[in-house]
Amino acid sequence: MTNMTKTITLPTAPREFGLYINGKWVAAQGHKLFERCSPAHGVPVTRTIVGTEADVNTAVAAAKTAFEKRRWAGLSGQQRGDVLLKAAALIRERAEELAVLETFETGKPISQSRGEVLASAGIYEYAAGAARMLHGDTFNNLGDEMFGLVTREPIGVVGLITPWNFPFFILAERLPFILASGCTVVAKPSDLTSATTLIMAEILTKAGLPDGVFNVVTGSGSTVGEVLSHHPDIDMLSFTGSTDIGKRVLAASASNFKKLSLELGGKNPHLVFADAQLEDAVDGVIFGFCFNAGQCCVGGSRLLVEKSILPKFEQLLAQKLSRLRVGDPLNPQTQVGAIVNEKQHQTISDYIARGVKQNARLVTQGNVHASAEGLFIQPTVFSDVTSDMDIATDEIFGPVLAILPFETEEEAIRIANDTIYGLSATIWTQNLSIAMRAVRSIRAGRVWVNTTISGGPEMPSGGFKQSGIGRETGLYGVEEYTEIKSTHIALGPRTHWVS
Template sequence: MDHQPAHFLLPSDPRTFGFFVDGKIVEAGARPYFERHSPGHGVAVTRIPKCTKEDLDLAVAAARRAFEDGRWSRIPSVERASVLLRAAQIIRRRAEEIALWETLENGKPISQARAEIDGCVGIFEYAAGAARALHGDAFNNLGDRLFGLVTREPIGVVGLITPWNFPFLILCERVPFILAAGCTIVAKPSEVTSATTLILAEVLAEAGLPAGCYNVVTGSGSTIGQAMTEHMDVDMLSFTGSTSVGRRCVQAATGNFKKLGLELGGKNPQIVFADADLEDAADGVAFGIGFNTGQCCVSGSRLIVERSVARAFEEMVTAKFAKVKVGDPLDPATQVGAITTAAQNETIMTYIAKGRAEGARLVCGGEQLDFGHGHYIAPTLFGDVSADMAIARDEIFGPVLSVMPFDTIEEAIAIANDTVYGLAASVWSKNIDKALTVARRVRAGRFWINTTLAGGPELPLGGFKQSGWGREAGIYGVEEYTQIKSVHIELGKREPWVS
């Protein structure tokens, strides 16, 4: 496992941020700070203000004013698209800076962060086109006297709560679509990865987004996040995170019946048939669980493999894991970086211990890697996993893969669907009939055939079952942040009711 530190990229002192309300940076003043240490190096990298509920109220009020006076919600879509295109250009220009802060706070490999930021440029560019493509409908079938229109209107002020695993990517899978719809935003990033959400405020301001349309309030989920879900003047809440917290969002949102968009947990199957290109499948399976150190809601954490090739395929995946470069996130050669928080590191190691205790066979990995600082876990593979084990049922959110064999296509589908989640799934087979049958019957919002974790902003994201509500990205992602209005127009003179 390679570990080549790149200390020249580490800041000598942590960067101190303010928060962002009504087009202006607000300094922390007397507010305390979160001090974030790089999970790969243990060095302090950022200081983020702990905002108050009063700060949130000011941000929501700014977003409300910006929405109601029409400075964004009522301008032509071509003007909104122009702002989004300029934002894309600025992100491209600042890509290396954004990628660095993403890596410093999150611990993901710098090469991965760079690819994600590049993808975010494309998302903004796509959303600019979607802003201009958004439309309603007309009904010319109501008779000679009545004509019907269906319009889409921006829903209003959107509260946006994003997680620590993809701070900038998940932000950019939401923000440009929310803005394309004409809404205004109050964003609350994870307290451990707030830097790039605040940098996006600078980007959008430079791009010409009017003041008040994008606000950032930093703080913990238990204070600012909870207050946002309960806030009576937030029209919609978009939350990405665990299913347990998503459930609390549902309960809190009943105060004003705000609309919810929820992308929650997953326990995603990767189904491998004997007729697959097994070399491709082994590489894809390793990538599907190793990407972002498995801290990914669409990670393929259940390997459902045809029994006739199960042992041989285990060996192929083990060989792939042995070649994965785990190490310093700032080293461009690193493929798997650091675990983002000490708490998550402990959670993963606890599940590995549970897997052993419950009788699963540890094929490889399972240990903490010691590089002198930071949290690192070797990619881990368990065999002989049964459906009742914790490692087969719970979202671990780490590089831990469980092997579950099957004999028939019906059994593979049944195992894949035997979960409360339904976020994503993959199937590997060269038989298109078989692959499409599985794709149609496995209950998941995203599905990959002979690939995994692929795609772009054109296709929507979201889950079935307890993996969430609603869809992000694509034209569906713009529509998610709109309300539908029916307009009835009567032609000619009215037939009197009272004569």
């Protein structure tokens, strides 16, 4: 058996982690501990420190010192890229360890975790190249007596708050780009899914990252997250999570006018036109709302279908959903795993009940199962949904799909944009003109045509409207963490103002 196919067994005792500050592990003495149970199995899998304000202050001080002493910012793009390349190689060496921990803490299928870990290594490799591409500009058009330079400089100490749904992958969509810019970082992963972020800190140190450049403080958002949001020595904050919490982060940033990068909620539409390849569209729609058990910010939870094909599409959807494999995430054949915790499980269950109460028609409803052994929800599809129903307006963050019919292209665009969010959208059609009109008209940061939730780190990600501020990944994602400085250089003698 290979390392990636051997049988995985649940731990007999949880794995313990400290904080990671200034290139070293900080032991748990004197700290409270948080024990995380697998949401699919109900057994303890990890134990992490509940960080305090003092821990955040220590980590921020270490990051600030590292930045001011230019341990990282003072290196060349090639030197920073070399560290990121080495980190990518070490991720690949520890891929199975990272994937298993990710599945234990999140409940996502092990095949998905393995794919995300290896894809993350590829993102670090891309960011290594981006570190060498960062550049400024020159202005030679200011006359013979003036020369202009525009330089990009790292913004400073970045606070990085990441969510529980893709803890390692979303970290990879942020951290290597921040590091490529020359910034230092204090990260707070979700208290539910901290393990792989802590291991990444260890990997980066082994790869040659100077002490203090990347620090991790685990704990609650109400303590660690709040302190980072208000901290006067945090120059920029990257937050990925709900729009409600994003609003609080935005308000807190006023304490020292922090620059922000926010990727927030979404209520993302799939638009299926009558000429679409229906089998492809059905498969894409199912992937869009079932991937990661629907706990995906860019997943498609609203399905807009041209009315003439709606009955056939519903039939195909129900047939294909019946073959979806939901269950134990340690089974490599599983496609949909567990819901992350009891609170989220209850939230999804409540929305399903609300859909029934508000007279939406159930197309499919699987079992809702919660016990000490695991938290699972089979995919649920509602039709005859109207735009005022809760299941059509709210981000549920679970495998629940709301179908809204349309008759014209204009109506489809209107329904797609009838939301406070603008994170992503997916269009299914074989008509290039329809596709491009929709691409131009839909207000969303990412749009897919005849595919969904695909692509690599080359292109930027982010949201319109209440789905966020700023862009991550791509060269844009490096530039996001820089300040632009204009320098005017006088050539020759000064013409005196006072004679």
